[in-house]
Amino acid sequence: MCPTGPRPRWRGRTVQRPEGRADRRTVRTAGLLVVVLTAGAYLPSPLYPDYQYLFRYDDLTMTLLFATFALVSGPALLLCGPAADLLGSRPLLRLSVLLAAAGSACFVLADSPAWLFAGRVGQALALGAATGAAQALINRHRSASARVGGPLFASLVFAAGTAAGPAGSGVLAQYAPAPLVTPYLLHLALLVWVWWRLHRTVPGPVAARPALRRWRPARPHIPAALRPLFAVAGLSGFLAWAVVGVYLALVPALLAKTPHGDSPALSGGVLGTVLVCSLLSQLGGARRAAHTAQRLGLGALVASLLLLAATGAASLPATLGSALLAGAGHGLAFSGAARAVDAHTPPGHHAGIGSALYLLFYLGSGTPAVAVGVMTAWTPLTTAVTRLSWAGAALGLIALLTTYTLTTRPSPAQQPPPVVIPSTVAGPGPEPVHISLPASVSPSLPASVSPTRPVSSAAPGATGERTGAEPTGAG
Secondary structure, eight states: OOSSSSOOEEETTEEEOOTTSOOHHHHHHHHHHHHHHHHHHHTTGGGHHHHHHHHTOOHHHHHHHHHHHHHHHHHHHHHHHHHHHHHOHHHHHHHHHHHHHHHHHHHHTOSSHHHHHHHHHHHHHHHHHHHHHHHHHHHHHSOTTOSSOHHHHHHHHHHHHHHHHHHHHHHHHHHSSSTTTHHHHHHHHHHHHHHHHHHHHSOOOSSOOTHHHHOOOOOOOOOGGGHHHHHHHHHHHHHHHHHHHHHHHHHHHHHTTSTTTTOHHHHHHHHHHHHHHHHHHHHHTTTSOHHHHHHHHHHHHHHHHHHHHHHTTOOHHHHHHHHHHHHHHHHHHHHHHHHHHHHTOOTTOHHHHHHHHHHHHHHHHHHHHHHHHHHTTTSOHHHHHHHHHHHHHHHHHHHHHHHHHHHHSOOGGGSOOOEEEOOOSOOSSSOOEEEOOOTTSOSOOOTTOOTTSOGGGTSTTOTTOOTTOOOOSOO
16 A cells, blocks of 8 residues: 555556655665665675686686676666656666576576676676666655655665675575575576566556657766765765775685685675675764765775775784774765765756766776786785775875865855846846845845845845845855
8 A cells, every 4th residue: 555645556467656656665666676686796796716616717807707797887877877767767677677687597507707797797787777767766755754765775775785695695605505506596586576576566657658769878967066066975985885895806815815714605794794884884874964974984994995005905804804894984985975966966867867876886896806806917915905905095085085175165056046036127138137135035025126225125034134245155
């Protein structure tokens, strides 16, 4: 039952519901879809050493596998995000489920590295197609009175899937039969369940959309007033996922050098714990302002990288401790960035702008693994990690400084819109006179008030205010 408003209209077995109405079932389905797709994208993480041993491929092939996901998911995000704003969320979400199923099927049938690449392409396309559509669906249908808002809920389910993927596949690979097949069979079963929920709970277009015939691929448009905030949030989120990406690539390699450290369950459990710290920090920082959460998160990320650079990843306890600190910083910086952008996104553009933001997040998660793989071709692992950590710490300090610069200079979007009063004085043309009134002044003026007279004398509450002054703040 829909929690607010009239009961939905049923046509066959498909729900037809206005897309802007709060509905918990729709939000839950969108959240489950993100968890299942994200978990599927990270299922192979603890299994890569087994694939490398089985198929006998070199470290360059491993690096290319990591790079494939980032390279393919980016165009999918940019293409499908604006499409979801125009065509609706359900077609894109259905497509993402089919692509994810194809990706998991490739891993089930894998008998060579080519199948692994095909599987990664399917997973990347699926997550790229679903990210903007699911995020927009959550924001539209999340109740305004919910304790966890739409942007925070979207970032929580994204991090939850990232944690569940490696942890679940590691446990299944360790204790279930057919360790390289069972995780993907379970994922296929979950996709069937999500498809059924999509059909039953996610609203579809009530009428045919003629926009389908007019749709053309286009890059998402970031409004000029939003660009400074978007750039800072994108840098914060990129760094958050880049730092976690360092540990996702580093921890399995370090554990493999310890006694009993080659266990997929142990590797997946450690990776999952890092993301659990991210979930807890997101919940703990939910009451803080978005820019405050970003600052705290960036500070924790910089501290984690400095600790990693100082030890050179030579100490397993120190590396694991810095990984947990990075998880906490990731949650604060990631959720703060997502909330900051969503709060200033114009209606009807959540999928497109959200996809552009998540593109930076995905690039951040894939870049470190590729960088470590390339650098270890001619330097030891510890040297590569140390250099990458110093570079990341410097980038984190830059991002931290930009958050202070942005919040000390209000963006144009935060300025009150000017009140337009038609001119009654003869002038060179019919252009209106733009007068910016203080927030305390009522914009509705009596017809007898002339723009040449002081407005404050006719408007209650405007005593002592200067009329016609330009708004203060950054230009």
